[in-house]
Amino acid sequence: MLKFKHKKALITFITAGDPSMAVTEKLIYDLEKSGADVIELGIPFSDPLADGPVIQASHQRALKTSLSQVFSLVKKVRRKTAIPICFMLSYNLIVHYGEEKFYQDCENCGISGVVIPDSGSDVIGLKSKVVDRIGFIAPTTKDERIKGIVEKASGFIYLIAVAGITGKRQELSSAVSEIVPRIRKHTKLPIAIGFGISTPAQAAAAAKIADGVIVGSAIVELIGKKQYQKALGLVKRMRHAIDLG
Numbered sequence: 001m002l003k004f005k006h007k008k009a010l011i012t013f014i015t016a017g018d019p020s021m022a023v024t025e026k027l028i029y030d031l032e033k034s035g036a037d038v039i040e041l042g043i044p045f046s047d048p049l050a051d052g053p054v055i056q057a058s059h060q061r062a063l064k065t066s067l068s069q070v071f072s073l074v075k076k077v078r079r080k081t082a083i084p085i086c087f088m089l090s091y092n093l094i095v096h097y098g099e100e101k102f103y104q105d106c107e108n109c110g111i112s113g114v115v116i117p118d119s120g121s122d123v124i125g126l127k128s129k130v131v132d133r134i135g136f137i138a139p140t141t142k143d144e145r146i147k148g149i150v151e152k153a154s155g156f157i158y159l160i161a162v163a164g165i166t167g168k169r170q171e172l173s174s175a176v177s178e179i180v181p182r183i184r185k186h187t188k189l190p191i192a193i194g195f196g197i198s199t200p201a202q203a204a205a206a207a208k209i210a211d212g213v214i215v216g217s218a219i220v221e222l223i224g225k226k227q228y229q230k231a232l233g234l235v236k237r238m239r240h241a242i243d244l245g
Contacts, residue, residue: 002134
């Protein structure tokens with residue numbers, strides 16, 4: 001199960017198999033060394049929901065990567081690191097794989113949590129006592145809906161920084177700072193802000209509001225250009241900015 005440390009968490013998203021499973025494996029180790037606290041692995045899907053063009057393109061590059069292959073990769077990674085790893089994937093992939101088998105395999109290979117953007121609060125969690133079901137909340141979510149989501153969530157709350165799709169933004173929405181206190185009224189789970197965070201300054205600003213920061217498109221864009229060292233350098237700068245507060 002996921003546990004945030006006392007410091008603000010830096011969660012880095014990459015797409016499994018982009019551009020290859022070998023590169024993904026190396027990136028997991030290197031991202032941890034660069035300051036990531038949690039690795040979020042996107043599972044390729046032909047029609048990814050909530051994802052902008054950068055992450056959509058990464059899914060297309062990795063589309064031949066199967067969920068079974070990703071499980072095998074995580075088992076291999078577990079021999080070298082215990083860094084928490086989460087899956088972000090479509091509910092359709094879980095159904096196709098088989099829900100019981102999916103959660104059992106998550107437990108067996110050491111997956112800490114899952115984020116399922118296209119499922120409602122009615123299907124959150126309950127399939128595993130070991131694997132956290134991360135709550136997914138948009139800035140426009142009403143209080144009653146927030147309460148329903150957090151009651152069935154575990155691990156942490158994934159707060160979308162902006163309404164719409166993933167991608168880099170110029171600045172954080174003011175709605176983020178307004179919704180965080182509303183979420184905290186209903187849960188003690190840590191809150192991590194994602195969607196649109198692309199600079200160290202934005203990461204630091206998000207960390208002041210919440211308990212963690214999720215960075216995806218900015219990293220994936222550099223991976224798509226095979227600029228791996230630039231991606232790792234960005235993570236290091238974000239880690240530094242978050243820690244400086």
